[in-house]
Amino acid sequence: MTDQTAYIGEIQKNQSRKSAKQNKYFKSEAKKTLFSGDNLYKAVISHLICGMVSSSFLYMAFYVPDLCYIFFGDFLSQLSVGFISTVVRVILYVLSSFFFFAFSFGIYTLASDMKSEPDREPGAPSPSSMARMLDPLKSFYSFGRTLAVFLILAAELTVSVLPSVFVFLFADAAGLDKFSAVTVEIICVLCSAFACAFFLSLLVPLPYVIKEDERVGAFTAYKKSAKAALCGVWRVYALMFSFIPLLLLSAVTCGILFFAFVYPYMSIALSKVGEYLYYIENPERRHINE
16 A cells, blocks of 8 residues: 555545545555454453553562561661662662563564464464564664663653643643643643654654664664654544543443553554555565565
């Protein structure tokens, strides 16, 4: 599928709602891929592993205060124990965030390898293909690149969220009435969500950049990914927001539907968009790969 795709039965120059039709195509291909061969099994298991690894750090952080008082309470002051507890919890929160990012990116890389026709070469998944989810951590170089991209993304998301935090802390002190304060808070939250989605969108083509050059540096890979994503960032936005009904339904099912279907479905759909954007920006790469 290229940027000049003409839909059957329509004159290309008269096509309307092209982005909506493209996203429908991406989601259709993602669903077909998800239910091909053993892709669903691999996608669900890999997402569960990601959730368990990252949540294990959160679980440990929950019990840190009690453990600190058990080990240090007899010979340190309460203030010192509280300080140690805070430091350890922050470290665990950071580790949880990093491993969630690393495994999520690994799962996304695995999703980009999945094909809708797994019984035909190229793309027939091997029994070890789930190891692709460990690609961001498979070597010291990959680990360093993943860490650098994580820090870039963390800085971007922090800058996106800080205005909302500032507004929530000081909206009442500004002397606004309740309705105005709530309105400003809602607007700030929406703007922060929009900015966070934008920075996440810039990473959508990243696995395809790394596939072309396994030794590419973090900043170069990020720059190439962002350049490709900016060609169609609104397509990524539209695709992300189209999953909101399913995400709300996942909340009703206490997250069961999220891990069993929605999260894998989203990962594969975004990988389809990432592939599309990367090859639109680098058409010569598609020719080389073919």
